[in-house]
Amino acid sequence: MKECLKIKEDLQEGIVVKRTNRFVVNVLQGEKIRVCHLHDTGRLKELIYPGNSVLFIDKKSHLTDCLIMAAKGSNGWVITNTLLHRELAMCLFPKNVKVIPEVKVFESRVDFFIKPDLYVETKGCTLIKNGVALFPDAPTERGKKHILTLIKAVEAGYRAELLFLIMHEGAKCFYPNYITDPEFEKLFFKALEKGVKVRSAVFSLKGKAVYYIKQVKVCRSKPRI
Structure with a gap:
């Protein structure tokens, strides 16, 4: 286990009331409703739903007054x-390389x-089912474009790596989410x-620190999800 970063701000806990749109969540803190920004483009249906607990920090913008850090x-x-x-990925790279x-x-x-020759694309993975970490949790044109770019890089003589940052300590292996985006699965194995x-690194939030826990492999066989 390796500490990768510490959250400097005070982490506060609340209960999800409603996700008003993709990036805004109403959170109950005591008797007060906080309007928090959710900085994640995924669906997160298994995490951001009424009644579930979240951790957030105070951070004001023109629409929100807090930022959700974890669920x-x-x-x-x-x-x-x-x-x-970015900081979590940097934690995995050797200290003596130029990034x-x-x-x-x-x-x-x-x-x-x-x-001198390695391209790395990172993807955050927040969905897990029966110990299988899954990406994406929503169809991703951007993700497919990135895979094609990495393939082109290899064909041009560079090295390339797809790095999944898995946020569930219980992950046992990784597999592309063929239910949500079957085309992503095809491109993943083509790559x-x-x-x-492909590297899949598992992280865990403990207190105010985020730790690198372990690395998991691609599942040996196609899992039932």
Whole structure:
């Protein structure tokens, strides 16, 4: 277990009342309704629903006054703030490498270029069923575009890696969510055949710190989900 980051702000707990749109959630704190921003483009139906607990910090914008950091899951708190993804990914890279974030390649952008020749795209994974971490939890045109970009990078002589940041400590293996986005599953395995590497890292929020727990492999067989 390795500590990757600490949340500096005070974490407060509340209960989800309603998700008013994709990025705004009404949260009950005591007798007060807080209007929180949800910085995650996924559906998160298993996490953000009326009655479930969330952790948030005070952060004002023109529409909201707080930011949701995590939601209660089956194995503890599940990080839902994708703003943390870059720092978590950086925690996994060797200390002695040169990392360039947000780089343009083949009319697209990927999260990292690690000199001299490695492109890395990260994806946050918040959905788990029967110990299987699943991505995506909603159809993702952007995700499919990123896989195609990594394939092009390998074909051009670079190395490429698809890095899944799994926010459930109970994950035993990873598999592309063929129910939600069957085309993503096809491209995922095409990428493996072409030489794109896949890494799935499990993280856990304990107190105010986020820890890297372990790495899991792609499931040996197609799971029932």
